[in-house]
Amino acid sequence: MTDNRQSDFVIVGGGTAGWMTAAALARFAVKGTRIRLVESDAIGTVGVGEATIPQIKLFNAALGIDEADFLRATQGTYKLGIEFVDWTRPGHRYMHAFGPVGRDLGLVPFHHYWLRAGASAGPLGQYSLNEAAARAGHFGNAPPAAGSVIPPLAWAYHFDAGLYAAYLRKFAETRGVVRHEGRITQVPLRADDGHIEAVVLEDCTRIDGDLFIDCSGFRGLLIEEALGAGYDDWSHWLPANRALAVPCARANGEITPYTRSTARPAGWQWRIPLQHRTGNGYVYASDFISDDDAAATLLANLDGKALAEPRPLRFVTGKRRKQWHRNCVAIGLASGFLEPLESTSIHLVQSSISRLLALLPGKVIHDADRDEYNRQADFEFERIRDFIILHYRANGRTGEPLWDYCRNMGIPDTLAAKIELFQASGRIFREHEELFTEVGWAQVLIGQGVQAAAYHPLANAISDADLGDYLGKLRTVAARGAASMPGHADFIAGFCRAPSAEA
Numbered sequence: 111m112t113d114n115r116q117s118d119f120v121i122v123g124g125g126t127a128g129w130m131t132a133a134a135l136a137r138f139a140v141k142g143t144r145i146r147l148v149e150s151d152a153i154g155t156v157g158v159g160e161a162t163i164p165q166i167k168l169f170n171a172a173l174g175i176d177e178a179d180f181l182r183a184t185q186g187t188y189k190l191g192i193e194f195v196d197w198t199r200p201g202h203r204y205m206h207a208f209g210p211v212g213r214d215l216g217l218v219p220f221h222h223y224w225l226r227a228g229a230s231a232g233p234l235g236q237y238s239l240n241e242a243a244a245r246a247g248h249f250g251n252a253p254p255a256a257g258s259v260i261p262p263l264a265w266a267y268h269f270d271a272g273l274y275a276a277y278l279r280k281f282a283e284t285r286g287v288v289r290h291e292g293r294i295t296q297v298p299l300r301a302d303d304g305h306i307e308a309v310v311l312e313d314c315t316r317i318d319g320d321l322f323i324d325c326s327g328f329r330g331l332l333i334e335e336a337l338g339a340g341y342d343d344w345s346h347w348l349p350a351n352r353a354l355a356v357p358c359a360r361a362n363g364e365i366t367p368y369t370r371s372t373a374r375p376a377g378w379q380w381r382i383p384l385q386h387r388t389g390n391g392y393v394y395a396s397d398f399i400s401d402d403d404a405a406a407t408l409l410a411n412l413d414g415k416a417l418a419e420p421r422p423l424r425f426v427t428g429k430r431r432k433q434w435h436r437n438c439v440a441i442g443l444a445s446g447f448l449e450p451l452e453s454t455s456i457h458l459v460q461s462s463i464s465r466l467l468a469l470l471p472g473k474v475i476h477d478a479d480r481d482e483y484n485r486q487a488d489f490e491f492e493r494i495r496d497f498i499i500l501h502y503r504a505n506g507r508t509g510e511p512l513w514d515y516c517r518n519m520g521i522p523d524t525l526a527a528k529i530e531l532f533q534a535s536g537r538i539f540r541e542h543e544e545l546f547t548e549v550g551w552a553q554v555l556i557g558q559g560v561q562a563a564a565y566h567p568l569a570n571a572i573s574d575a576d577l578g579d580y581l582g583k584l585r586t587v588a589a590r591g592a593a594s595m596p597g598h599a600d601f602i603a604g605f606c607r608a609p610s611a612e613a
Contacts, residue, residue: 115473116142116472117143117319117320117470117471117472118144118145118319119139119143119145119321120147120148120309120317120318120319120321120323121148121322122147122148122149122294122324122325122326122331122332123325124147124275124279125327125442126271126275127325127441127442128275128323128442129278130278130463131463132147133282133287134169134172134467136282136286137172137173137174145282146319147282147288148292148309148311148317149289149291152293160268160274160450160455161192161266161369161380161453162189162457163452163453163454166266166457169463173281177251178605180277181605181606181608182607182609183273183276183277183608184273184274184277186267186385186608187267187268187365187367187602188249188268188367188601188602189208189267189268189367190240190243190249190265190367190368191207191369192368192369192371192452192453193205193369193371194206194371194373194501194557195370195372195373197371197501198506198558198559199507202506204233204557204558205241205553206550206553206557207235207238207368208264208266209238209240209261209264210238210261211237211553212237212584215571215572216571218566218568218569219548219549220237221538221549221556222566222569223569223580224237225562226565227577227581232585234552234557236585237588239261239263239587240263240264240265241588242588244366244367244368245592246592246595247366247598248367248597248598249367249595249601250596251265251601260591260594261587265367268382268383270389292313293312294309294310294311295311296309297309297331297335297336298310299336304337304436305437306319320471321475322437322438323439323440323441324439324441324444328424328444329444332438332440333430333432333435333444333445334430336438337438339431339432339433339440340432341426341429341431342430343427344427344495345426345428346519347499347502347519347521348448348498348499348502349395350377350393350394350449351424352394352404353391353393353394353423353449354391354392354401354404354420354421355389355390355420355421355423356391356418357389357390357416357417358388358412358413358414359387359388359414359415359417360384361413364383364599365383365385367598369381369382372411373513375398375510376512377394377395377398379392380392380450381413385602385608388413388414392407392408408420425449426447427447427449428446428447429445429491430445433445433446434484434487435480437475439462439466439483441463441466442462445462445487446458448491448498451498451501452494452498454494457545458490458491461490462487465483465486466483469482489543490544493541494545496521496528497554499522500528500554504529504555504559505517505558506559529555532555532560533562533563534562534563534564535562535563535566536562536565536566537566
């Protein structure tokens with residue numbers, strides 16, 4: 111029988127990806143398993159302020175982390191969705207909010223009834239409790255009362271990624287993870303099969319293992335430099351290749367419960383509100399703007415005083431051809447990069463960890479497990495890629511070279527099919543376990559101005575009067591539900607205020 115004893119794990123790289131992986135393995139691995147993490151204080155991490163999606167709640171809950179304690183430790187705030195500003199035209203805004211929008215009737219998704227009603231229905235966001243609360247600056251985590259027609263709120267978080275990594279490091283080390291400080295200078299491979307045998311530090315410390323997890327960032331120290339897994343370059347679809355990140359002082363005591371993405375002439379700017387500051391960044395394509403002009407654009411569009419010089423990042427959008435190659439699994443930036451337009455960076459770390467736990471090998475690694483891991487990883491990356499491309503393709507910013515290019519470029523067949531189906535009949539289908547739901551696709555398609563020529567014929571089953579009454583009640587439920595919640599800043603002050611944060 112195959113040797114099915116637990117592997118010894120060696121994680122290369124700390125940061126958010128490394129310590130999330132270490133914490134999860136420490137929580138779920140068999141007692142006595144060796145889990146070691148190698149990182150160097152001399153090598154920085156990308157760690158800027160991070161926005162997340164609701165799945166992060168599942169990860170924290172699986173570790174047994176208390177929400178209030180986590181938010182205090184990471185200067186965290188709540189997130190109800192992402193607001194997109196100026197993507198279709200100057201002055202236009204829409205929100206991709208978490209949670210349901212409206213309420214389906216029978217077999218027909220809600221947006222078909224909204225399409226049938228036309229202009230009289232008003233903006234789609236009026237039917238979302240999350241968007242109504244976000245626009246009002248409100249938040250509450252209490253579940254709806256029994257029998258209430260108000261749906262539950264869905265939320266994620268904004269937090270300081272460096273503080274989150276430190277929080278998880280303490281969690282992991284308390285549970286037996288051993289950290290080794292130092293730079294890796296050698297990665298010897300086994301002669302018989304090319305698997306990684308060990309990593310060797312500059313002080314000659316040798317760390318052997320069965321499974322190596324590469325969390326070394328864009329460099330891909332193990333997966334690429336040692337094993338040559340290869341890289342699929344998607345920059346012809348997503349031409350942004352640089353970013354500048356800078357924190358600024360929080361203005362007027364406001365802590366908005368949502369992320370903001372504002373389109374700029376050569377890319378887009380993020381805004382992530384934390385308790386102690388606001389995180390900002392400009393993701394841009396260097397073919398269309400100089401680094402100096404990008405920095406000037408970013409600094410000219412901050413809410414408050416910049417607290418540091420803009421930090422530059424360079425990247426190539428895409429993914430490793432094999433995210434699990436031989437006895438190495440790449441997680442985080444080592445596995446690939448999709449710009450943070452829809453806050454998927456930490457989710458991709460989380461889903462990689464979940465996938466690894468589901469396919470966790472013993473001392474012997476089977477090709478079938480490796481192949482299944484890579485199949486699932488490829489599917490996930492490709493579908494998130496398509497969702498991000500949609501924002502660029504369906505833009506109305508005419509006369510600007512980057513945006514004109516994106517509006518006219520070829521797109522993946524999988525995305526083209528989704529757009530064509532929606533344009534023809536308003537229909538959206540979620541394929542297998544792709545991350546974004548029909549509701550998410552509908553909000554972005556409609557928000558970006560993609561028009562449906564028809565709606566589902568079963569939406570005609572109710573009368574015009576009943577449809578108008580139904581839509582009116584749904585708008586009222588969302589508005590009243592949002593109004594009943596406390597202000598977001600007030601909620602944080604009472605529930606999870608960080609010790610160093612201002613009132």
